[in-house]
Amino acid sequence: MKLVGLTGGIACGKSTVSKLLVQAGIPVLDADRIAHSVTEKGRWGYRRVVAAFGPTILRSDGEIDREALAALVFHDAQQRRRLNAATHPAVGAELARLALLAWLRCRPVLVVDMPLLFETGFARLTSPNVLVACSPAIQLQRLRERDGLAQAAAQARIAAQMPVEAKRRLAGVVLENDGTQQELRAQWVNGSEAAAQSS
CATH class of the missing domain: 3.40.50.300 (P-loop containing nucleotide triphosphate hydrolases)
Incomplete structure (x- = not known):
């Protein structure tokens, strides 16, 4: 493949x-969509992001406030690195899983x-x-x-x-x-x- x-x-x-x-x-595997998926409430990526930034980045329903988080990281390189370190392992694992499925389907x-x-x-x-x-x-x-x-x-x-x-x-x-x-x-x-x- x-x-x-x-x-x-x-x-x-x-x-x-x-x-x-x-x-x-x-x-097509969309890394942005995967990143959104793995940081939904309760998932591994979500727990890593909350551990990195604290509960202040959560909305009232417990989901990540993505607009507030984006505004934070766009203006601060150190915060971007922190977000990437929190999300990339979960995104990489999901990419690998989906790529394996595509290979098994002989794509x-x-x-x-x-x-x-x-x-x-x-x-x-x-x-x-x-x-x-x-x-x-x-x-x-x-x-x-x-x-x-x-x-x-x-x-x-x-x-x-x-x-x-x-x-x-x-x-x-x-x-x-x-x-x-x-x-x-x-x-x-x-x-x-x-x-x-x-x-």
Whole structure:
């Protein structure tokens, strides 16, 4: 089974590519969804996050207040490292379980959609590693429009991630997403064919 990595900067269009893959019948493991799942109340990841940050990050129903936690970690690198240390073991275990299931079902290709593909070192397990990128100006504009953020808040969220230019140097395939969804789809098709021929 070929394990393909998919990543991108915030608001660069990674989720659009992920949806295109699912529409094409290609299985995708979404690391963000897995992280949300393993940190639901009562699960291992939930207990680790509460142990790391204390009960003040919980809502009245006992679930994690994800908006408050996101606001905390986006502005503090040390808090981001604490959150990653709390969640990554549980996410990794669930990814491994789901990848094993895909292998047992004889899936020829499995795509792992992971924002921190390079930062976590998971890229060593995937090939090719596909980056969805766009220009800084378009990234900022899309993020502000998508999340309704002021410019300073959007810039802070972008600055909290590894720069897209640094990711370009690590990626095996780069999809430039400054244009339309149709143009992005065409790049994915061409890149997939090139990857298949080189494998």
